[in-house]
Amino acid sequence: MLRDPLTKWLWDGRRSLLGWALAVVVLGAGYAAFWPTIDSPAMRDALANYPEALLEALNYTDIATPDGYLSATVYGLVVAILLLVYGIGAGARTIAGDEEAGTLDLVLAHPVSRLRVALQRFGALVISIVLLNLALLVSLLAISGPVGLDGITLGEYAAMHTHLVLFAALFAAVSYGVGAAFGSRAAAIAAGAAVAFLGYLANGVLPQVDGLEWTRNLSPFHWLTGGNPLRNGIQAGDLLIMLGLIVLLVVLGTWRFERRDVAV
Amino acid sequence: MTDIAIRTQGLVKTYGKTRGLAGLALEVQTGEVYGFLGPNGAGKTTTIRLLLDLIRPTSGSAQVLGIDPQVEGVALRARTGYLAGDFLVDGRQTGRQLLTYLGNLRGGVSKDRIGALAERLDLDLDRKIKGLSRGNRQKIGVVQAFMHDPELLILDEPTSGLDPFLQQEFAKMAREATADGRTVFMSSHIMSEVQQVADRVGIIREGKLVTVERVEDLRERSMRKVVIQFAAPVPAEEFASVPGVRDLTIDGAVLRCRLDGMADTLVKAAARHTVVTLSIEEADLEELFFHHYANHGEAGDAA
């Protein structure tokens, strides 16, 4: 422990990470536990009477299948939002928050390059996102049998989680990148929140308007569950877009961070 | 090897329109304690953070231990110890955890070394930092700066928050470091804080180095304050001609003057009368120093 900026970042965030894991598990497994109420003839009839547009906006078109249900509720909504909030907060803390607290100065006065500090911390952040995903996966696997959410293979779960990790890491990269570039925690959080809001609109609301269906392709929410990885496995195109944006944001933010003054 | 530890030339730093440094030329020799004095906002912290590559100069150059901080910052910082003017750390960890981590960033510092320094400064390493008093937090800062025995210590107001006993202990640590041939560069607002420990002092004002003096030279040049209380009024003529006496005033039975050089003639002259009390006060270097550089005709001294 406490060997380098990576382990230190994880160690410092251990309590908060535990809290987030708890939230992800409780909400994720909690939603999964409601599956039997959806998976009933009465509910199917009710859903059949809903306007198609509304179901689409809520991403509920497939809700009566196990993968459709998990995609629409857990992976595409509650946990997605939890993890993006986690990603934005942690990304903002990684450089800008530490800098504004005046505590970044000390580490950078040691024989470590800014590049190393920044990248190791972002690496730690990605690891923490993977850990949260593992917590969710384990709890869903545990509860799926008892509630009858069957038919999803481990490979399909893995594909879904790959998408979710990159989705959360993308929001982390937005706030990390803006924070590293400008040293402002508020700007970092604002940028992450703006991307989340616009992404949500572009995925669920704007496509309702004729001629604006294409906006969906620009939404991180679409890259997350649009291709339904829980049924169709890895969606390489979506993953590559997210990965490419993450790399771009991290490179730009870190590049600027290496060249600017560090505030006291 | 070079015998100059720090050299800056024409160092300029501006923050937008605000002046940080206005062409600082500094030369610190290896093995000395250099006191870097100046009023608030003079540019001390700016200088120090430039030397460590935490901020980048607008123009000018710096060489620290023969290294350009902007080119080989990592190698440079491996050989320096730094204490910020405002030593801030995450309070949710103990001193030991923090110091272990910082030591690891330097490739490891032995537990014994950390323990010995903590004991010397009477610092409890096992308490959460947020529960420590300001002075105790500052001690952690001192330990992390000294623990790896760096060649160069760059300390921004190191004794702020420390009680007089610890200031003494700090001064000893700084002297010990230079006894090993290491260099100490420390900033301060006040002369009295650095005069026991520094070999030389430089004064910075409005981003420029105004003057540099050897503390020893200042002491030699300095005049002691003398106050003698006699039993009865004494004639001024008797003392006005005593060698070394300056600024003589006689107020009834009380004589006040400044003394430059030996006290012998003055004491013998006073002995002709009944002396009630006699005090010879060590010179105030601060006064002399500021007096001296004010006479060099530096403008902009409105405050």
Ligand SMILES: Nc1ncnc2c1ncn2[C@@H]1O[C@H](COP(=O)(O)OP(=O)(O)OP(=O)(O)O)[C@@H](O)[C@H]1O
């Ligand atoms: N980040 C910054 N942005 C704008 N101005 C700055 C910044 N940092 C320093 N300055 C300005 O640069 C000047 C020098 O500041 P500096 O902190 O170096 O002074 P100092 O000598 O350390 O003062 P003190 O004794 O109060 O610590 C000041 O006028 C200050 O307002």
Ligand SMILES: [Mg+2]
């Ligand atoms: Mg300062």
